[in-house]
Amino acid sequence: MKAAVQKSFSASQEERGKLYLVATPIGNLDDMTFRAINTLKSCSIIAAEDTRQTRKLLTHFDITPEMLFSYHEHNKVASGPELIRYIIEGKNLALVSDAGLPAISDPGADLVKLALEAEISVIPIPGANAALSALIASGLDTERFTFAGFPPREKKDLERLLQSFQVSHGTILFYESPHRIVKTLTVLKETLGSRKVVLARELTKLHEEWVRGTVEQCLAKLEEYPPIGEYCLVVEGKNEAEEEQERQAWWQTLSLEAHVAHYEAEGLTRKDAMKRTAADRSISKRDVYNALL
Structure with missing residues (x-):
């Protein structure tokens, strides 16, 4: 079997539509790109994780698609093949998530797989992303990093995941809810020790906030000011000094x-x-x- 080659803007497949993965703002509407707006305006169908949320965005930018389609974790098995059929019939489809890049910790990844299996071109329209925004302003290493999405809920599963990073030199990126951030940091301290961490929340919004320090310092801050809003958690990787200490x-x-x-x-x-x-x-x-x- 030969490697699959996609020429995104070739005229040879004009009878078929394309799947566009369109980034939307993570908070500040000014982060919407011109290309993202033009792509949404040119697509016949927009598939959204939450149509109510997306409708507000479309109204703000005066975008009126032929169809606004609901596509989320609970209906993806039924909706996915239907969306693929529309594309095969020649309609361009734009996929958006509630915020940021689609297919990152959401069911958009499954739609991409279906599209590629059907030999449909999948085209990214880049833009805001919460994890990478948190990384570049964290002050931690940006040369190597791993995005681990939302951590497991069960303590044993979380410990197992964190143990897999014990010897990793790269920075680790997580998303976490305000209800679980303290528990996750506590298990992180027990498993990885006193690493440097950064808590970023409300990114690009009026109340954007950064907490930088050791795990213990960040836990103390959360005890003083209870967590509010969704967090990006950035965790320091293992450094060479730590390894030298271990050798000795x-x-x-x-x-x-x-x-x-x-x-x-x-x-x-x-x-x-x-x-x-x-x-x-x-x-x-x-x-x-x-x-x-």
Whole structure:
């Protein structure tokens, strides 16, 4: 099988429509690009995560599509194939999310897959993105980074995800709700230690706010001022200084059993001693448990 090649603006597929992924503002309407407005005006169909929210945007820019279609997580299985059929019949379709780039932590990614399977051209119309906006103003490393979306709700799943970043040098980007940000930061501290983090909220809006500091400092700030609004959480990656400290760590010559025994002698339970040992060695708790069975 040959690699698939897309020539986005070739005239050879004019009988088919195209799927445009159109970025919308994450707060400030002035961030809407001229190209995004013109693309929305030229498309017969606009598919939106929340049609009520999108209708406000369209009204503001005087955009009146032939059809405004609802496409979200709960109807994507039924709506996706129908939207693809419209494109195959020759209609251009623009996909938007409530804010920012579509297909980032939303069902737009599934529509893209369907379009590519049907050999439909998928064309990005770039614009605002909350995670990257938070990254570039965070003051943390921008050379390497990983976007991890919304963290898992269950503590065990969150610990497992964070453990996978224990030896990663790149900055980590999350989205998090105000109801869960304290819990996520607490588990992050337990799993990754005292990393530098940045909390960014209300980006591009009047009350845009940045909190930069260690995990402990940011938790203290949230205790003083309870969290409001959706957050972008930017987490420092592991640095070379940390690795050097680990190479010279006091436990380097100890076996796992002796390492755990050291913490038990300090008064920790065996379970907590195993957890501390796993954190010291940047390995999972399960690895410690299995080794000591």
